[in-house]
Amino acid sequence: MSHCPAERPADRASAWSPQDDVPFVQAAQSGDAASFDTLYRRHARFVHGVLLGLATRTDVEDLVQEVFLTAWRQLGTLRDPAAFGGWVVTIARHLRIDHVRRQRPLESLDAEAGDDARAGPRGRRHAREQEASAVDHLEAQRAIAAIRTLPEAYRDTLVLRLVEGMTGPEIARSTGLTPDSVRVNLCRGMKLLRQALDGTAATRTR
Amino acid sequence: MEPMDDEYLWDRTGPPDEDVARLEALLAQFAAPSAEEWAPLALPGTRVSNETAVSWRTWLAAAALALISIGTAWLTPRQELPGDPWRVARVEGMPTIAAAPLARHSQLVPGRWLETDARSSAVVFVGRIGRLEVEPGSRLRLVTATPGEHRAELVTGTIQAQIWAPAGQFVIDTPSATAIDLGCAYTLTINSHGVGLITVQGGWVGFEHNGREAFIPAGATGRTYPGRGPGTPTYAEASAALRAAIDTIDQVDDAAAQAAPLETVLREARPEDALTLWHLLDRVDVSLEPLVVDRLSALAPMPPGVTRDGVLAGNRDMRDAWWDALDLGTADWWRTWRQKWNP
Numbered sequence: 001m002s003h004c005p006a007e008r009p010a011d012r013a014s015a016w017s018p019q020d021d022v023p024f025v026q027a028a029q030s031g032d033a034a035s036f037d038t039l040y041r042r043h044a045r046f047v048h049g050v051l052l053g054l055a056t057r058t059d060v061e062d063l064v065q066e067v068f069l070t071a072w073r074q075l076g077t078l079r080d081p082a083a084f085g086g087w088v089v090t091i092a093r094h095l096r097i098d099h100v101r102r103q104r105p106l107e108s109l110d111a112e113a114g115d116d117a118r119a120g121p122r123g124r125r126h127a128r129e130q131e132a133s134a135v136d137h138l139e140a141q142r143a144i145a146a147i148r149t150l151p152e153a154y155r156d157t158l159v160l161r162l163v164e165g166m167t168g169p170e171i172a173r174s175t176g177l178t179p180d181s182v183r184v185n186l187c188r189g190m191k192l193l194r195q196a197l198d199g200t201a202a203t204r205t206r
Numbered sequence: 207m208e209p210m211d212d213e214y215l216w217d218r219t220g221p222p223d224e225d226v227a228r229l230e231a232l233l234a235q236f237a238a239p240s241a242e243e244w245a246p247l248a249l250p251g252t253r254v255s256n257e258t259a260v261s262w263r264t265w266l267a268a269a270a271l272a273l274i275s276i277g278t279a280w281l282t283p284r285q286e287l288p289g290d291p292w293r294v295a296r297v298e299g300m301p302t303i304a305a306a307p308l309a310r311h312s313q314l315v316p317g318r319w320l321e322t323d324a325r326s327s328a329v330v331f332v333g334r335i336g337r338l339e340v341e342p343g344s345r346l347r348l349v350t351a352t353p354g355e356h357r358a359e360l361v362t363g364t365i366q367a368q369i370w371a372p373a374g375q376f377v378i379d380t381p382s383a384t385a386i387d388l389g390c391a392y393t394l395t396i397n398s399h400g401v402g403l404i405t406v407q408g409g410w411v412g413f414e415h416n417g418r419e420a421f422i423p424a425g426a427t428g429r430t431y432p433g434r435g436p437g438t439p440t441y442a443e444a445s446a447a448l449r450a451a452i453d454t455i456d457q458v459d460d461a462a463a464q465a466a467p468l469e470t471v472l473r474e475a476r477p478e479d480a481l482t483l484w485h486l487l488d489r490v491d492v493s494l495e496p497l498v499v500d501r502l503s504a505l506a507p508m509p510p511g512v513t514r515d516g517v518l519a520g521n522r523d524m525r526d527a528w529w530d531a532l533d534l535g536t537a538d539w540w541r542t543w544r545q546k547w548n549p
Contacts, residue, residue, distance in 0.1 A: 037247065041241035061239075162229050167216070190212075
């Protein structure tokens, strides 16, 4: 039986450290668009995960671009280049709040399905979806809906882990949270998600 | 749902948790596109402009036209060359390509970075001409991958290369020199300061930077230094005193600083260290060159047509002829091919 640790060492090295961003941020601050493109592609998945907690996937890809365009315009205000990852996430969270305010409270599953159907540049993923069984698709919709009902800290962490495929150490590095905090969020979030899914019978059939 | 294994939830170590794995599979369809799939950002020309939707579109259209024009011009003379892609396989850990985690197998396209952290490594198949092992802590960017021309940039870390192509088809740029494969196997390490160390196991490698050259045969090592270029190669079996003295000579320019270590080198040199002495001709202060020429001549006599005065005058043909007489490979290869690598 597992337990949610209050504190536990995180011993696996992350693939990236914030220091890796420094030369790219400095070059981008001098106007080098190619370096900024590297940062964009490096952090887009993480920003995508943060936004996915509240916005439909169609909106998310547009919002990711909006986040990085905002970051590009404001890059001169970033004093610590190593803080770029956390900084773009802050921008993402602000934009997410604005987005939710001006959009419907939270899209219904049907609406998201409609979004998926007209998601042009997401052709590869859409093709993958078509290959998935209808049951799996429904389960996936319910699972993401259940995650969206969780408190923000758990919601973001679980999306990054279960949807974006990031590991706990990677999430810690990207968010600036301590590994211990991420671990607790994952564990407690997963516990709540299990309860939510058990309640809706949304997980696999046994 | 069953209790989870939080080690798997944490970092995928430990036995897979059935529920977590199931959710991962279900939710993968919502994941972000891979790094390569993200649409390019339409960045405005300056970060402080108050761009409008119209100016965005105008900028985007202009950028697209420019890219198409550049791309067409760039590609036209190369269209007869099909690509010769680099395939990448993950060995351990989680290497990345363009900052995205590497699938078990992937391709590296020109312009993209392959990076390994302290716990990851990868194997790269260089088109049809060779193989690289990219060790932990490395950053490698592919520049060109066409038949007959494979070029990459190693910024930091270590690669072990085995190249079976004809000489000159595989080139690695480093912060301090360009390494040109001449049909060989070698290990190249670039440290965080841009200093390079190459150890050649088979064949030989040419190092070049701003006209400064080094030819490194099997069994020898060579360093490169940012701003200075290739140092002087030495054999691994050379005495430690000789190798230490060479390291000193390579990093100073004035005769006073070079004199003492040069004395050590001349004293310690064996006949096979003619390799080292020949390179010193271009590296020591001009006032010290006669000492090197005389010692080298004692270890490896000048071939016909090569004179002491000519060598001291910097006659390139004579120096190359003396190199050829060392029987380590012909300088003609290098002189012919380097035009292509460093036009």
